[in-house]
Amino acid sequence: MEQSEDMGIKIYTASPQVEPPLYPSSPPGGAAPDPPHPRGRKRRALASGVQKTISKTSMLINFLPTGTLLTFEMVLPSVYGKGECSYVSTLMIYFLLGLCTLSCFFFHFTDSFRGPDGKVYYGFVTPKGLAVFKPGLGVEVPKDERYKVGFSDFVHAMMSVLVFVAISFSDHRVTDCLFPRHAKELDELMQSFPLMVGIICSGLFLVFPNTRYGIGCMSS
Numbered sequence: 001m002e003q004s005e006d007m008g009i010k011i012y013t014a015s016p017q018v019e020p021p022l023y024p025s026s027p028p029g030g031a032a033p034d035p036p037h038p039r040g041r042k043r044r045a046l047a048s049g050v051q052k053t054i055s056k057t058s059m060l061i062n063f064l065p066t067g068t069l070l071t072f073e074m075v076l077p078s079v080y081g082k083g084e085c086s087y088v089s090t091l092m093i094y095f096l097l098g099l100c101t102l103s104c105f106f107f108h109f110t111d112s113f114r115g116p117d118g119k120v121y122y123g124f125v126t127p128k129g130l131a132v133f134k135p136g137l138g139v140e141v142p143k144d145e146r147y148k149v150g151f152s153d154f155v156h157a158m159m160s161v162l163v164f165v166a167i168s169f170s171d172h173r174v175t176d177c178l179f180p181r182h183a184k185e186l187d188e189l190m191q192s193f194p195l196m197v198g199i200i201c202s203g204l205f206l207v208f209p210n211t212r213y214g215i216g217c218m219s220s
Contacts, residue, residue, distance in 0.1 A: 065214075076173060123147075128148070130142065169190060
C-alpha cells in the first residue's frame with residue numbers, strides 16, 4: 001500500500017535550547033574588557049592614598065596633645081577651600097601650621113597637680129618649679145623635683161613637633177599648596193617618613209618616659 005507523502009510522519013530532533021549565561025562571558029578572541037573610566041581610577045587611587053596615610057599616621061597620634069590635631073583637622077578644610085591655593089590660603093596654611101607646632105611644643109612644658117580641695121591646677125614648669133597660670137589662688141604649689149623643667153621635657157617637645165610635621169605633611173592639601181612643584185617627590189618621601197618618625201619616637205619615649213599631666217598631654 002502506498003502512502004501519500006502528506007500522510008507521512010516526520011520526526012524532528014529538537015536542538016537543545018541554550019539558556020543565556022548568568023554572567024556575561026569575555027569577548028571572543030580573549031580580548032580584554034574596556035579599561036575603567038579615568039575618573040574612577042583617580043578616585044580609587046585617592047581613597048587608597050588616604051587609607052595608607054591614616055594607617056601610617058594613626059600610631060603617631062598618641063605623641064601629640066589631644067586638641068592640636070583636632071584643631072588642625074577642623075580648620076584645614078575651611079582654609080584649603082576649593083583647592084585653588086591662592087596667596088591668602090597658602091599664607092593661612094602657614095599660619096595654621098605654625099600655631100599648631102607652637103602648641104605641640106608649649107604643652108609639653110605644662111604640668112598639673114590636685115589641690116586639697118580636689119581641683120586640678122595647671123602650670124608651666126620652670127627651673128625653679130611649677131608656675132601656676134593663675135597665681136593668688138590660695139593653694140600651696142608642690143615643690144617636688146618632678147615639677148622642674150628638665151632635658152626630657154625638651155626631648156618630648158621636639159618629638160611632638162616632629163610627629164605633627166609628619167602627620168600634617170602627609171595631607172595632600174598641605175603639600176599641594178606649599179610645594180606644588182614637588183608633589184611627586186613628597187609623595188614618595190611620605191611613604192616611609194611617618195613610619196620612621198613613629199619608630200624613633202617610640203624608642204625615645206622608652207628612654208625618656210613621660211611623667212607629666214599637662215594640657216592635652218597624657219602620661220605614658
